Amino acid sequence: MKIKLLILIISSNLYASSYGELLFNGNCVTCHSTNELNKSAPTIKEIQNIYKSAFPEKKDFIFYMSNWVLNPNKEMGLMDDSIKKYKLMPMLGYDRETLEEISAYLYDLKE
Numbered sequence: 162m163k164i165k166l167l168i169l170i171i172s173s174n175l176y177a178s179s180y181g182e183l184l185f186n187g188n189c190v191t192c193h194s195t196n197e198l199n200k201s202a203p204t205i206k207e208i209q210n211i212y213k214s215a216f217p218e219k220k221d222f223i224f225y226m227s228n229w230v231l232n233p234n235k236e237m238g239l240m241d242d243s244i245k246k247y248k249l250m251p252m253l254g255y256d257r258e259t260l261e262e263i264s265a266y267l268y269d270l271k272e
């Protein structure tokens with residue numbers, strides 16, 4: 162029993178990474194790629210940079226980002242140039258908890 166549990170822990174670390182990552186890959190990556198190839202929206206690196214400089218604290222980053230994605234609007238957007246270039250992001254209808262998971266993943270995301 163102990164051995165099984167250990168294997169489960171090890172394999173989930175290796176393969177699943179995080180719940181936030183799964184959610185991001187399922188819901189956001191179609192528009193926000195992690196590299197420069199897709200240009201229908203800013204890459205996630207661009208978003209992360211701007212949000213991190215505005216909200217260096219993880220909890221503020223999560224709070225602001227999940228609120229914005231819950232209800233995208235020009236007034237509260239940090240990325241005016243992107244809004245002009247790509248048009249405002251559509252409202253997607255995810256709940257706050259899901260968006261908080263995704264935002265936490267995006268805060269921690271490394272290259």
Ligand code: HEC
Nearest residue numbers: 188189192201202230238239240243244247248249250263
């Ligand atoms: C249909 C395409 C599309 C999908 C799907 C999408 N986005 Fe976006 N997103 C955009 C576009 C276009 C912009 C740039 C314009 C803007 O800021 O509104 C953007 C901008 C953003 C911004 C920056 C907002 C600002 O201006 O401050 C955040 C944060 C963001 N997206 C998060 C997400 C997350 C999280 C998901 C998944 C739950 C997601 N997006 C899914 C198209 C999309």
